[in-house]
Amino acid sequence: xxxxxxxxxxxxxxxxxxxxxxxxxxxxxxxxxxxxxxxxxxxxxxxxxxxxxxxxxxxxxxxxxxxxxxxxxxxxxxxxxxxxxxxxxxxxxxxxxxxxxxxxxxxxxxxxxxxxxxxxxxxxxxxxxxxxxxxxxxxxxxxxxxxxxxxxxxxxxxxxxxxxxxxxxxxxxxxxxxxxxxxxxxxxxxxxxxxxxxxxxxxxxxxxxxxxxxxxxxxxxxxxxxxxxxxxxx
Amino acid sequence: xxxxxxxxxxxxxxxxxxxxxxxxxxxxxxxxxxxxxxxxxxxxxxxxxxxxxxxxxxxxxxxxxxxxxxxxxxxxxxxxxxxxxxxxxxxxxxxxxxxxxxxxxxxxxxxxxxxxxxxxxxxxxxxxxxxxxxxxxxxxxxxxxxxxxxxxxxxxxxxxxxxxxxxxxxxxxxxxxxxxxxxxxxxxxxxxxxxxxxxxxxxxxxxxxxxxxxxxxxxxxxxxxxxxxxxxxxxxxxxxxxxxxxxx
Numbered sequence: 103x104x105x106x107x108x109x110x111x112x113x114x115x116x117x118x119x120x121x122x123x124x125x126x127x128x129x130x131x132x133x134x135x136x137x138x139x140x141x142x143x144x145x146x147x148x149x150x151x152x153x154x155x156x157x158x159x160x161x162x163x164x165x166x167x168x169x170x171x172x173x174x175x176x177x178x179x180x181x182x183x184x185x186x187x188x189x190x191x192x193x194x195x196x197x198x199x200x201x202x203x204x205x206x207x208x209x210x211x212x213x214x215x216x217x218x219x220x221x222x223x224x225x226x227x228x229x230x231x232x233x234x235x236x237x238x239x240x241x242x243x244x245x246x247x248x249x250x251x252x253x254x255x256x257x258x259x260x261x262x263x264x265x266x267x268x269x270x271x272x273x274x275x276x277x278x279x280x281x282x283x284x285x286x287x288x289x290x291x292x293x294x295x296x297x298x299x300x301x302x303x304x305x306x307x308x309x310x311x312x313x314x315x316x317x318x319x320x321x322x323x324x325x326x327x328x329x330x331x332x333x334x335x336x
Numbered sequence: 337x338x339x340x341x342x343x344x345x346x347x348x349x350x351x352x353x354x355x356x357x358x359x360x361x362x363x364x365x366x367x368x369x370x371x372x373x374x375x376x377x378x379x380x381x382x383x384x385x386x387x388x389x390x391x392x393x394x395x396x397x398x399x400x401x402x403x404x405x406x407x408x409x410x411x412x413x414x415x416x417x418x419x420x421x422x423x424x425x426x427x428x429x430x431x432x433x434x435x436x437x438x439x440x441x442x443x444x445x446x447x448x449x450x451x452x453x454x455x456x457x458x459x460x461x462x463x464x465x466x467x468x469x470x471x472x473x474x475x476x477x478x479x480x481x482x483x484x485x486x487x488x489x490x491x492x493x494x495x496x497x498x499x500x501x502x503x504x505x506x507x508x509x510x511x512x513x514x515x516x517x518x519x520x521x522x523x524x525x526x527x528x529x530x531x532x533x534x535x536x537x538x539x540x541x542x543x544x545x546x547x548x549x550x551x552x553x554x555x556x557x558x559x560x561x562x563x564x565x566x567x568x569x570x571x572x573x574x575x576x577x578x579x580x581x582x583x584x
Contacts, residue, residue, distance in 0.1 A: 258509075261505070261509055264505075265489065265502050265505060265506055266489075268493045268495075268498050268502050269489060269492035269493050269502075270492045270493075270494065271488070271492045275485065275488065275489055275492065278485045278488075279482075279485050279489065279506075281481075282478050282479075282481045282482040282485075282513075283482065283509070283510075283513060285478050285517065285520065285521075286513075286516055286517055286519075286520035286521075289520045289521065289523070289524045290520065293523075293524060310523070314519070314520055314523055317516070317519075318516055318520070321512055321516060322509070322512070325508065325509060325512050329425070329505055329508055329509070332425050332501050332504070332505050333502070333505050335498055335501060
């Protein structure tokens, strides 16, 4: 059995160091972020033509919004560990005298932040291009929905990214693995959002859907924490 | 990545003669297989001659005794695959990896049967092959899609030890996903749709309920027999390959 490393920086210090490295890399290149933002806008345009609607309301609006977020997040997940792999940073991370879960936590936080930026941008573009009703204060309820959904997406995303980096077909497998796994989050988020996107925005059943996403988050955060050391390997 | 791996470590635990694994898997196969055949025969007899003919579905309802037990066994098989994967991660015994792999593989094949019999039943009783309002159906499809990726994922990894480890991680994540997914999909449907089947058979006449339980036992025995059979076949063919390599 493997031994836990006793020396080296603490979990928090190691996590923050990796997170800082990832954020600096992303802010300097803006590679993934620009790609996902453009992808999001393009997807909204595609939906405009595919559905042949100028404005979306209610269920349909919530569905289009969240499906777009899920597809865009699959792009980010693809890049999450692949970057490390192609440049040999992965081996260095594994050789470093740190708890493996620091890698998990750092990557999860990075993905979480990336998704938050993506959602703020996507919401702005969505209200401009497709959303029927004007933004109201009720739509602030999107904040807890997005935060809880992002925790779930970030956890599963990091796990799947770790699984996929070992394979020879990683770009192919990431969306195939994430889409079914994201369905419970999609259900919770889309159902909670649909009443916010009605012509007269209302907060309906928010707690029920938030607790569904929270349950999902709790289960997968615990599993990820228990299992991630096996994902990255020896 | 770290140390060079030889193929011989795949599915056979180091330090233990590999012959024992096939024999170990074969233990109890014959009585279980015979019991499965008997249980299936009894189910057939009960389903056609003991259980009453359903008042509004008639003979068509009989597919219930095939479809529902198989669906339950398939889902339990997926879940068991996750537990076995967890066991592999804990013990590093490659026999557990083989068990987990075969469990998921077998459940996937039975999953196709479940989807097909489900579609047939839906067509005869609701008039459509697919019904989005039935949460059980939809959840099953999602789970099926998820596990359909198990094999492409597994065989896209070259290193045998990484393959076993990553497959085990995937099986654990998916195993936890199965119950969560059922909760989520059920919540998304407003429950106005008539529940034709509650798994416990709460509103079934008692003859039907007894037949259903026998069918469930038969399906479980069938699953275990096929699982053991496939385990023996897999480990024997691996042994054969190893011997051939030694001769070459």
